[in-house]
Amino acid sequence: MEARDPELRRELDATLQARGELGPEYEPALIDSFLEKVEQRLSGTQDQRTRRHLAEQQLAAARSAARPAKPTGAGGFGERFGFGVVSLVLAIPLSAIGVANAGIEGLVVAWLGIFGVNAVHAARAWPWARGRPRNVSDWEG
Template sequence: MDELKSELDATLQARRELGTEYEAALVDSFLGKVEQSLDTAIDRQVRRRLGEQQVASARGVRPRGPGAEGFGARFGFGIISLVLAVPLSAIAAAHAGLAGLVVAWLGIVGVNAVHAFRDRLPLSPRDEDRH
């Protein structure tokens, strides 16, 4: 981060010295350095997470914690299932009455329960054979 700050300072100083006619080239150059810095940081993070996943996979454990699945993914799954529950409920009630409505909601609750507790389930034998 300090490196980018020095690059920005150098770019601003060069702009003052060269004038506004070189502004676009200076900005492009600085943005290229920012992009390169981001690429390096992202590559480092991806390699670290892949390494963690490989270690967890070798041990037969699903990765857990903030990197495995964040709050946003769980929250999004819940919201989508509730949004889809409205038309499913209407269709089920229209075609099968109360029994269809109950079956539809049992399915919705079941899918959400499996999604919520899947990290607590052991790996299947097929998953262990692949690793």
């Protein structure tokens, strides 16, 4: 409802004019009648806002349901490539620490750890690891 509703303004003018014609003894009835009209207008406006809000929520829910869900597990090529690059960059200091502390055995342990972490990450990207059939490609959904 706008701050200056012309219909309510006409109702108020009519109520004030009727008060002038009928006298002060009818004033409580006229005020009650005008307030009922204001309440009806407010109720109608609130109902309209509520319906609009519900329609917007339903539209948003329908739009989100129409979007395909992203598969869980490892991401696309970019995530896997980034993970591989980071693991190779971190392999240099890990190798140096392993060799400095335990010799060749430390180097082997460090690289086995790097290999294990990368193998687990790569296994998450396999289709059968996500519960999908093996013959479904990533292009098909």
